[in-house]
Amino acid sequence: MTVFTGKSVYDAAVCGLICILRKPKLSAERMHVDDISTELKRVEAARIVATEQLQQLYELFLDDVDDISTELKRVEAARIVAAEQLQQLYELFLDKIGESNAQIFNIHMMMLEDEDYNGSIEGMIRSEQVNAEYAVARTSDVFAQMLEAMDNEYMRARSADVRDVSNRLLSILTDTPMDFPWVPENSVVCADDLTPSETAALERRNIAALVTAHGSAISHTAILAHSMNIPTVIGIGDEFLANIRPGEQALVDGFSGEVILEPDAGILSKLTAPQEKSTDISEGTHTADGTHVxxxxxxxxxxxxxxxxxxxxxxxxxxxxxxxxxxxxxxxxxxxxxxxxxxxxxxxxxxxxxxxxxxxxxxxxxxxxxxxxxxxxxxxxxxxxxxxxxxxxxxxxxxxxxxxxxxxxxxxxxxxxxxxxxxxxxxxxxxxxxxxxxxxxxxxxxxxxxxxxxxxxxxxxxxxxxxxxxxxxxxxxxxxxxxxxxxxxxxxxxxxxxxxxxxxxxxxxxxxxxxxxxxxxxxxxxxxxxxxxx
The missing domain is CATH 3.20.20.60 (Phosphoenolpyruvate-binding domains)
Known part of the structure; x- marks a missing residue:
């Protein structure tokens, strides 16, 4: 029995079987190719296959372009399609998780209109004469890294949203669907991190819990998981992913933030034990002497x-x-x-x-x-x-x-x-x-x-x-x-x-x-x- 600890975002405890999502990093390489379509087909053929999962690898190649206006039009067209997709997600989740939580997808639509983000993509295409895919990928890296370096936890958590919106644009530009792999029933889905779009794409009825090595308790992924009533532990660390096997039994304790691999009978028996609430909150927060805080x-x-x-x-x-x-x-x-x-x-x-x-x-x-x-x-x-x-x-x-x-x-x-x-x-x-x-x-x-x-x-x-x-x-x-x-x-x-x-x-x-x-x-x-x- 091995115990790992992260941050919980939903108070519930469940037991399920490990399902690992292996997600390769998005990469953008500066290299010239004679035929981008041929290279993309080569990449398509080089899918990463793991015993527990299949996942698409996006690999973007820079190519010098002469027709800047065409690349700018491609970005604008992709932005329109992305907005339509996000609107569909908003409408789909409106009834499932409520308007306030579905607003996550509206915020992504707002990010598509962000002046600095769009200005960076357009500026890179114009000044460096690069293709749209490369400009989006590089802008994504720059903006996400900038947010990750901030000393405000809320802003750091927004880096995942930048990458999510950018990945959506890239999937449209490269004509690669963002469909997420099917997961078996009663899965404890484990990944390095998950974007809101990836979380939304998972089949809820098959998910027992979510566990990520990285991420923030105030990320949109965490909010979405909470609203979908999914026990979730975030930021559990890389060592966790290195020590798990597909099909292994895991107990995810959303009260303590612990994930227990191969729990014994004594631990499992505590699943039904009632959880103690902190204190009564009906009359607000007061110090012991009655001062309101x-x-x-x-x-x-x-x-x-x-x-x-x-x-x-x-x-x-x-x-x-x-x-x-x-x-x-x-x-x-x-x-x-x-x-x-x-x-x-x-x-x-x-x-x-x-x-x-x-x-x-x-x-x-x-x-x-x-x-x-x-x-x-x-x-x-x-x-x-x-x-x-x-x-x-x-x-x-x-x-x-x-x-x-x-x-x-x-x-x-x-x-x-x-x-x-x-x-x-x-x-x-x-x-x-x-x-x-x-x-x-x-x-x-x-x-x-x-x-x-x-x-x-x-x-x-x-x-x-x-x-x-x-x-x-x-x-x-x-x-x-x-x-x-x-x-x-x-x-x-x-x-x-x-x-x-x-x-x-x-x-x-x-x-x-x-x-x-x-x-x-x-x-x-x-x-x-x-x-x-x-």
Whole structure:
């Protein structure tokens, strides 16, 4: 009996037989060929065959092209077909998993319209005179790697969506169906990772559970698996795949995140044992002395609101092509949380973008319009000075006046917050606090900039020992200034989910914790144990 541990995204325990999906990496190679169609046929003939699975290998060859307009037209035609396919998936899953969860496919449609993504593909075709397949594959790699390098877990999880959308375009361009292999009944499907499209393509009635070596608990794949009621463990590691065999019995424990190979009779008997709930949640979250605390789920707007969450914090909103589409996106978030609050972080727009102010104003207008359907707060990132904060407040006032003048319904009571993510904001928090309704401290970003290190090193035992004090002082300074000026104060990032620090944060005055779904129950339990009067 061997035990592996990952992150659970659905609380259920099942036993099934291992089915391994071997998925080769998408590759794009720079090489000239005389006849691309011949090479693609060669690749088709070189399918990867494993004893447990058959999977198509896409291998894209660069070819210099003379007719750039033809390649651009091919991309546009593929984009139209991809949008049609995604619309069909949305309609198919609408009844199966509900509108909020089916929105995953609408978000993929929005990604097809992303200006930066499309601009990269078009720019590569024009400047390098490459074929459409290569431009899509290279753009996919660049954008996915950029997201994977970010210090925000939500944004890292979006890399899978970029690859999924890109693979869909590539399948259309290469005329290769995205059909996913059949899996036998009662399968514990195991893979390196799964995209939302691959998860949706699996035959649900044959799946006992899903297990992936990589991935995020807040990825769209995890959300989709949760909505399909599939016990799922994510991020279990490469060693797991190296030690499993097709047909081997496995118990997937969605409560603990454990996967047990060849479980004994004693373990199997626990499958029917009732699971203990954390604490009663009917009256919100309070400390032992009765102080109310909000615990928000830092997750995706498509995900069902987790059981222990008082609200949601959406830290990675897409930059859409016009105000109406942006409004519809934000409206869906506002309507998803009618009885609790949502926090919407504005996207960061490059200062080099000539249309930066126009796009920023559209974002603000869209949130104020969406706020008439719920209670979202608007969070502005990367604040470094008082003049910058004043400019933001003026832009918000202008947006409200414009909408009123146009007769457009909007909210007059949108809460405005500043994200404290760099030391400059923490140091001048006494000046910023009177201008804000709330602060959200990004503990990962503060630590990275304060300690001048990579995020993965910030909280490692060897490095963080003795270094955390500087980060905690900046957090404490921000919290005290917020409380002093009547602003609410929240925290997100790795430290927000560290229950050994929950008491310290509460005593600083922090009353909002934005954590990933897998940390909600533990953080809430710890909050209820803290007595601020002692």
């Amino acid at each position: 909000s615990i928000y789920s830092a997750d995706d707007p498509c995900a069902p609101l987790p059981e222990y969450a008082d609200g949601i914090a959406v830290f990675g909103c897409p930059l859409l092509s016009d105000e109406t589409k942006q409004y519809e996106y934000y409206r869906a978030i506002a309507e998803r949380t009618p009885d609790c609050r949502a926090i919407i972080r504005m996207p960061v727009i490059s200062p080099k973008d000539p249309d930066r102010q126009v796009k920023y104003d559209q974002q603000i207008r869209a949130v104020f319009r969406a706020a008439s359907h719920g209670e979202p707060g608007i969070l502005f990132p990367m604040i470094t000075s008082v003049p910058e904060a004043r400019k933001i407040l003026a832009a918000c006032d202008d947006a409200k006046m414009e909408l009123r003048a146009e007769g457009v319904k909007c909210s007059e009571n949108v809460k405005i917050g500043f994200m404290v993510e760099i030391p400059a904001a923490a140091i001048i928090s006494d000046c910023l606090a009177p201008m804000a309704d709330f602060f959200i401290i990004d503990s990962d970003s503060i630590a990275r900039h304060t300690l001048a290190c990579y995020e993965e090193d910030c909280f490692s035992p060897d490095f963080a020992d003795g270094q955390l004090e500087a980060v905690m002082r900046l957090i404490g300074n921000s919290a005290r200034n917020a409380v002093k000026n009547g602003a609410r104060i929240g925290i997100c990032g790795s430290l927000a989910g560290d229950t050994s620090l929950t008491g310290d944060f509460l005593r600083m005055g922090i009353d909002n914790f934005c954590v990933t779904p897998d940390r909600l129950a533990e953080v809430r339990k710890r909050v209820t144990e803290v007595d601020l009067e002692v």
